[in-house]
Amino acid sequence: MNAPGSALGLSADQVKLQAHARALAAGPVAARAAEVDRTEQYPWDNVDLLKEAGLIGMTIPTQYGGQGKGWLDAVLAIEALSAACAVTGRIAVETNMGAISAVMAYGSEEQKKMAADMVLGGDKPAICITEPDAGSDAGGMTTRADKKGNRYVLNGRKHWITGGGVSRLHLIFAKVYDEQGAFEGIGGFLAIRDETKGLKITKREPTMGLRGIPEAVIDFEDMDVPPSSLVIPPRGLKKGFADLMTAYNSQRVGAATVALGIAQGAYQLALDWSETREQFGRPINEFQGLQWKLADMSIKLSAAQALVYNAARSGEGGFPDMLLAAQAKVFTSENAIQVVNEALQFFGARGYSRELPLERMARDVRMFTIGGGTAEVLRNVVAGALLKKKLPQTREGWAKD
Numbered sequence: 001m002n003a004p005g006s007a008l009g010l011s012a013d014q015v016k017l018q019a020h021a022r023a024l025a026a027g028p029v030a031a032r033a034a035e036v037d038r039t040e041q042y043p044w045d046n047v048d049l050l051k052e053a054g055l056i057g058m059t060i061p062t063q064y065g066g067q068g069k070g071w072l073d074a075v076l077a078i079e080a081l082s083a084a085c086a087v088t089g090r091i092a093v094e095t096n097m098g099a100i101s102a103v104m105a106y107g108s109e110e111q112k113k114m115a116a117d118m119v120l121g122g123d124k125p126a127i128c129i130t131e132p133d134a135g136s137d138a139g140g141m142t143t144r145a146d147k148k149g150n151r152y153v154l155n156g157r158k159h160w161i162t163g164g165g166v167s168r169l170h171l172i173f174a175k176v177y178d179e180q181g182a183f184e185g186i187g188g189f190l191a192i193r194d195e196t197k198g199l200k201i202t203k204r205e206p207t208m209g210l211r212g213i214p215e216a217v218i219d220f221e222d223m224d225v226p227p228s229s230l231v232i233p234p235r236g237l238k239k240g241f242a243d244l245m246t247a248y249n250s251q252r253v254g255a256a257t258v259a260l261g262i263a264q265g266a267y268q269l270a271l272d273w274s275e276t277r278e279q280f281g282r283p284i285n286e287f288q289g290l291q292w293k294l295a296d297m298s299i300k301l302s303a304a305q306a307l308v309y310n311a312a313r314s315g316e317g318g319f320p321d322m323l324l325a326a327q328a329k330v331f332t333s334e335n336a337i338q339v340v341n342e343a344l345q346f347f348g349a350r351g352y353s354r355e356l357p358l359e360r361m362a363r364d365v366r367m368f369t370i371g372g373g374t375a376e377v378l379r380n381v382v383a384g385a386l387l388k389k390k391l392p393q394t395r396e397g398w399a400k401d
């Protein structure tokens with residue numbers, strides 16, 4: 001959106017950062033977005049651009065080589081980039097939030113140094129939670145890590161893992177069992193693709209949108225790792241998983257931001273087109289039917305932006321608040337789909353053409369009510385936080401019955 005930074009409570013540095021990211025987005029990133037979608041190739045050259053522009057690893061503390069910036073700083077960059085290319089926006093999410101932020105919060109010195117170096121060098125870490133039989137019910141995962149002497153041996157299958165095949169660093173969640181076979185809880189392990197035997201990328205999912213980043217099936221076949229790779233220890237039955245979910249709130253804010261950015265990009269195209277396209281002898285923006293659509297789109301975008309910024313700000317010194325992050329992701333993802341769909345409508349037949357970016361944006365934006373917690377499951381998170389109880393439609397609430 002073009003709202004002035006001051007109205008959004010941005011600092012002078014943040015307004016500068018936003019302008020910097022917008023310039024990069026409008027220039028080289030926008031120029032390649034259609035090609036990235038068409039070729040389905042991971043945009044390594046955009047990774048280099050982000051690196052040069054200081055837009056990856058921004059949230060990594062300075063002692064590990066990052067910039068020690070806050071979530072809102074990352075959000076401003078992701079929002080700007082996503083308006084031009086959602087794939088590049090997602091790369092900015094996953095090099096500033098998600099797995100890297102979990103390692104930075106819970107890892108050992110050695111793990112933090114390794115992960116920071118990899119991300120600052122351009123690696124987008126993969127976070128491996130979802131399995132064919134455990135999606136929304138992530139706690140039902142069956143990938144297991146068995147302690148055998150001084151090693152852990154992992155077996156299982158994950159699917160829809162973003163970056164599978166391009167990411168090197170993997171944060172893998174598994175049920176941990178001690179040497180006697182007793183269940184200890186869910187833990188998170190770090191492994192590097194190509195350096196860890198037994199970590200196999202077995203399929204690339206043919207996705208509807210966001211085609212420049214692979215979504216992969218990953219099999220773990222007797223993947224053998226030392227205990228030093230355990231970044232989130234199980235610590236009792238729930239603690240490891242709770243740590244994961246806490247860190248994941250940053251990723252949710254990031255995902256909401258990509259949806260917001262795509263919708264802002266589509267809205268701007270529709271706004272501009274409505275001025276130049278003429279029918280019945282006048283610009284189409286002189287028709288009240290379209291004026292009200294523009295008004296509704298801008299209201300949705302402003303509300304979404306406020307929710308996203310607020311959720312990002314809530315994470316200062318830690319991770320974003322779970323309730324605010326869930327509210328932001330549900331509202332933004334659902335409204336972004338509507339805004340992009342309306343923007344496409346402004347172009348009539350042209351909107352349906354692959355020569356314009358609207359159809360790509362419509363495919364890309366559709367993901368965000370699904371990945372990283374569906375809109376339904378996040379409504380459960382919101383309701384659970386409001387009612388302060390475990391709901392029967394959640395694993396913990398269900399287990400009580």
Ligand SMILES: Cc1cc2nc3c(=O)[nH]c(=O)nc-3n(C[C@H](O)[C@H](O)[C@H](O)COP(=O)(O)OP(=O)(O)OC[C@H]3O[C@@H](n4cnc5c(N)ncnc54)[C@H](O)[C@@H]3O)c2cc1C
Pocket residue numbers: 126127128129130134135136137159160161162163210215367370371372373374375376377380393394
């Ligand atoms: C593009 C993309 C990228 C992804 N990237 C990753 C990644 O990097 N790492 C990773 O681990 N996973 C990733 N995922 C997986 C994603 O997190 C899961 O798809 C998501 O959690 C939903 O799981 P599912 O697909 O198995 O759906 P299911 O859990 O089978 O859900 C099916 C339907 O039932 C609804 N539902 C389920 N339970 C409830 C309930 N209790 N109350 C109400 N409704 C319910 C859901 O909302 C949904 O509509 C990605 C997915 C996509 C599409």
